[in-house]
Amino acid sequence: MKKVKRKTLLITSILIMSTFWGFIVIEKGTNLFKGLDLIIFILIVLGGVVAFVSALKKDKEEKQGMPADDEFSLFLKYKSGYYAYMASLYMWLFIFLFKGYFPDVETMLGGGILLSALISFISKYIVKWQFNEK
Amino acid sequence: MKNRIKELRARDNLTQLDLALKVEVRRETIVFLEKGKYNPSLKLAYDIAQHFNLKIEEVFSFEDE
Secondary structure, eight states: OHHHHHHHHHHHHHHHHHHHHHHHHHHHGGGGGSHHHHHHHHHHHHHHHHHHHHHHHHHHHHHHTOOSOOHHHHHHHHHHHHHHHHHHHHHHHHHHHTGGGSSSHHHHHHHHHHHHHHHHHHHHHHHHHHOOOO | OEEOHHHHHHHTTOOHHHHHHHTTOOHHHHHHHHTTOOOOOHHHHHHHHHHTTOOHHHHEEOOOO
């Protein structure tokens, strides 16, 4: 049941993202592939690819009989989540302090959201890499 | 906390994945346990000890630093 749920969720998210990106490409045309838009586009696509590969890996592991989560992975998630949350709070504080440097509000908010995602990603890897209860 | 998981696993010819599947955890949990970087919950310690037909204190031991 859990495997079916994961696959359905994966297919649904790909369909939603494709539709969403379809509209953006139609709306923006070739302008999407220039300057800041291009960087944002690449970051989102990279994020999507990483999420997709990790979902496929988890699916494969579940087929082997390995649980999706256990006490250690949950502990890592909670700990890295806490650090990511704290770091994001400070990041938003600095973004609002230096809001004058951003060309518009959309860039400021979009950049902040992308940075939050990047912070969670980095936090997860730092917590795992430095994890030591010795 | 020290443990004998690696030694016991080698004795029984088990891979990290085999042990992970037997005690229903992810393989990386076994990796971190063997390196001594993670202290398991009482339940996981009990499950591992039970899998090797040993008592918890025969698998895990505390050492004062």
